[in-house]
Amino acid sequence: MTNDAAYDALIIGNGALGLALGFRLAQRGQRVSIVGPSGRRFSASQAAGAMNGTFGEVTRDLLASAHGRQKLEMDIAATDLWEGWCEEIRDAAGEPQASLRRKDGTTIILNGGGTDAVDTENFVAIREALSEYERSYQMLEGHEVPWVTAQGGNRPFQGVHIPDEHSINTPVYLPTLEKAFRSVGGLMIDGLVQKIGSPRSSETGWVELADGRKFYAHNIVLAAGALSHDLLASSLPEIAPYVPPVTSGYGASVLLSHGAVPAPPSVIRTPNRAFACGLHAVPRKEGIYVGATNKLQEKPQLFAHVPDLHALLERAMRQMHAGFGTSGVLAVNVGNRPVPVDGFPLIGALPDTRLWMLTGTYRDGFHQSPYLADKMAEAILDGVQDPLLEAFAPVRSPIQSGRRDDIIAAAVDHALAVGFEAEWRVSVRWPTRIAELLATKYRHAVEDLHDTITPPPDVLVCMSDNDWLRRKLRGYYDVYSRKRGFSDIRPQIDVA
Structure with missing residues (x-):
């Protein structure tokens, strides 16, 4: 492809965020291409439980931070978009019956597997945030919590059911979103980006793939998750030092067969704890998704670590359902969450360029993808920068x-x-x-x-x-x- 045949936008990264933005830009008449390995081997999206976690992700520390409250408001805005977004995706893909989202709600349990300093305080913070933002919820006594059959001291003491906090069926959602993107004129390029030539002013930018292919674009969006900062550093060493480095929040999860375990009636999860998103079980058509571990790593991981799987399965049997001892492991999932060193996302253009970043969303990228796709498209095409995102500009002082x-x-x-x-x-x-x-x-x-x-x-x-x-x-x-x-x-x- 020559400069004369440049794309309007080229997105590096084919996870939930890249696909959502590509769909929205192509819908608005842009010539858009998304670049990434077709297997999404380093992606967080591919392995995600994909809970619409808004209030379920609330912690005491989140509410104590101005930037944390901004993140919560972005989550709330995304929650309110998902129903219409799924309808849009199904219509564009020509898949009106596609089951993209389970609308069962989420039940958060306070159980004996945690501590007062973390679980109890976060559980209280969740309840307070639900009340403050006037969202529907139902408090449950421990014996009223459905499905959970925990062992001994791991039984739930309390629960809170959030009827509007659902989950995304990733095995169906991602292919349907990709089909919707193609249907509005988008192009998928299977490959790994090796270098970026940043678009500046009236110049056209380019990306070079590991196999030597080169593609040109007027706008380039870096949405490559945990790989984003390394790619930025190798391509734009004069700018990268001013952008928070991104580490890999490696996580492992499993898909279990039912065995003697009935499907949970909704997402069942604990509050965030022990540096992770808590233990959770998500109903899937194929079985029961159980996740997830979280460990910061220098580089993205391709394989699950044995100690992590052992700990996850043991906790699932002790804290969620003793019947998991009869289940089989249908799949082991490995994901790499993009974690900036200050903990907050990287969203917006780099100074004096038309190179944009859409990454660093940690555990929120999948859920926030419809919202961020809308806001990023407005910024790229209309020059509109949402005030809610200004604090998360890639070049910023440490938060x-x-x-x-x-x-x-x-x-x-x-x-x-x-x-x-x-x-x-x-x-x-x-x-x-x-x-x-x-x-x-x-x-x-x-x-x-x-x-x-x-x-x-x-x-x-x-x-x-x-x-x-x-x-x-x-x-x-x-x-x-x-x-x-x-x-x-x-x-x-x-x-x-």
């Missing part, structure tokens, strides 16, 4: 989602929650002592990193044991400490 002492305390709480969920056997004196040791370790690690900036709890814990993440953070923070190149911007200490 700190609370005071240093509070972040360290949250890191300790979640680290201890990992042990309690694994039913560790320690003397009653040891959790307090372990907490003191961890707090000292994390404080020393972050004080050695930077005088004032503190990364979010999950990044802090990973950084304290990993040189590769420490180097990424130090390089990013040093750019802003020296105030080179871009405007004089200071770290945002973000407390709502």
Whole structure:
């Protein structure tokens, strides 16, 4: 393809976000191509439980942060779009009967597998947010929670059912969305992008694939998930240092056969805990989806780690349904969530270019995809920048989602929650002592990193044991400490 035959937009990444934006741009008459490996082997979307998690994702720390509340408002806006979005996708794909979404609601359980410092406080935060935003919910006593047959002390104490928080049937949804994109003139290119030539001013940009093919476009969107920052750094080294590095939130999940287990009547999940999205079971046509682990890694992972699968299956049997002992493993899913080092998404254009970023959404990308597709299309085609997204511009000062002492305390709480969920056997004196040791370790690690900036709890814990993440953070923070190149911007200490 030559410059004369350039696309209007070329999207790097064929997950839920890239496909949604491609569909919306092509609908508006743009010549759009989406580039990515057809198997989506590094994608988070392919492996997602795809819960429409809005209030189910609420935590005490989210509500305490101004940026966290912005993220919640984006989730709420997305919730209100999904019904119409699914109808649009089905109509465009010519699949009016396609089962894209299960509308069963979500039941969140507070059970004995967690801790007061994490599970109870997050459960209360969920209930408070539902009331504050005037959303429908029903409180349940432990014995009223349906389906769950937990063992011993893992039984649920309370539950909250959210009737409007559903789940997406990913095995049907992604192919249907791809078909809808093709039906409005979009083109899929199977390949792995190796380098980007950024479009500037009136110039046309380009992408080069690993096999040598080259494609041109007036706008290029980087929606390659956990691979996005590495691709940016290799292509635009003068800009990349000012963008928060993106790590891979590797996660494993399984699809189980029913065995002696009936299908859950809705999504059943715990609050977010132990640096992850909690334990959850999602009804699927083929069986029951159970997820999910979360571990920050330097590079995206292709295979599930044995200890993670062992822990996930054991917790599913203990906390969700003892009958899973009769189930078979139909599939093991591996996904790589894009996790910026400050914990917030990267959305918008890079300075003086028409290279856009749509990534860093961590666990929210699938759910927010209809909303972000609309807003990004408006920004690209109409020059309209939604105020809700301005704080998440890719080139920005580091966002700190609370005071240093509070972040360290949250890191300790979640680290201890990992042990309690694994039913560790320690003397009653040891959790307090372990907490003191961890707090000292994390404080020393972050004080050695930077005088004032503190990364979010999950990044802090990973950084304290990993040189590769420490180097990424130090390089990013040093750019802003020296105030080179871009405007004089200071770290945002973000407390709502």
